[in-house]
Amino acid sequence: MKFILMVLSIMGLFFTNPIQGKIQDQDKLLVIILMGPPGCGKGTQSVELSKELNLPHISTGDLFRENMQKQTELGKLAKTFIDKGNLVPDQVVVDMLFDHIKKQGYTKGYILDGFPRTVSQAETLDKRLGNDVIKIAINLSIADDLLIERITGRLMCKDCGTPFNKTFSPPAKANICDKCQGALYQRDDDTKEVMVKRLSVYHNQTAPVIDFYKNEKVYYDVDAKKSKKEVFDSIVKTIDEVLSKPKA
Ligand code: ADP
Ligand code: ZN
Numbered sequence: 001m002k003f004i005l006m007v008l009s010i011m012g013l014f015f016t017n018p019i020q021g022k023i024q025d026q027d028k029l030l031v032i033i034l035m036g037p038p039g040c041g042k043g044t045q046s047v048e049l050s051k052e053l054n055l056p057h058i059s060t061g062d063l064f065r066e067n068m069q070k071q072t073e074l075g076k077l078a079k080t081f082i083d084k085g086n087l088v089p090d091q092v093v094v095d096m097l098f099d100h101i102k103k104q105g106y107t108k109g110y111i112l113d114g115f116p117r118t119v120s121q122a123e124t125l126d127k128r129l130g131n132d133v134i135k136i137a138i139n140l141s142i143a144d145d146l147l148i149e150r151i152t153g154r155l156m157c158k159d160c161g162t163p164f165n166k167t168f169s170p171p172a173k174a175n176i177c178d179k180c181q182g183a184l185y186q187r188d189d190d191t192k193e194v195m196v197k198r199l200s201v202y203h204n205q206t207a208p209v210i211d212f213y214k215n216e217k218v219y220y221d222v223d224a225k226k227s228k229k230e231v232f233d234s235i236v237k238t239i240d241e242v243l244s245k246p247k248a
Helices: 002-015 018-025 042-053 060-069 073-082 090-104 119-129 144-152 192-206 208-215 228-244
Strands: 029-035 057-059 109-113 133-141 154-157 163-165 219-223
Touching (some): 029 042, 029 228, 042 057, 042 228, 060 109, 090 119, 133 228
């Protein structure tokens, strides 16, 4: 019996990466919050991070886009805000998100992408999560002028939501998703006019969430100007360091 356990644990070393092992060893829920302005690379990084950590990735933007594609009541309502570059009202987002989490029944943890986007959403999240949780808020910081370029060239997969960029990360075949062969499209809110509005909404409503998490001492900053790989490595390193800290 001991021998089998030993063999299994040695095999485990080869099959799970070390950070996944650290996550498995936690008895608390792990909630990673990826923050940053529109176009900072949250979506791209979340998809990769989800694989690296073996944790689900939840994007409130993707949930809205699914609803808009299916033309649900929620989707139709959300579209009236999103197409103007405004935030969807807190209560609508919060209900949609927690409904999704409840249905999926995530027990180990998850990566939040695009939530919370207001201080009130951050407070609601705290209430729902309680104290028995490890929260890590990572902000991908980058200057506004770089964002407009990134966003107006953005293409998204209709089926799996993976973002591409005409200039910075083009798909191998034009207009076809590398991952799932789905068709790529340009989002209605990815025009220059709407982007300017989204940036001002970001600075007014979302940037204050940074101070909120700084106060809670769960805040980490990553430079999002760097290459995709460098940004990714910094994110993973940050998470690894937090998980490696001795438990209080
Ligand atoms: P971005 O590329 O700007 O990060 P997302 O795909 O995350 O955009 O979201 C697209 C739009 O969906 C936002 O501009 C906003 O209108 C709406 N939205 C997404 N998440 C939230 C949220 N947490 N609160 C309010 N509105 C949201
Ligand atoms: Zn795809």
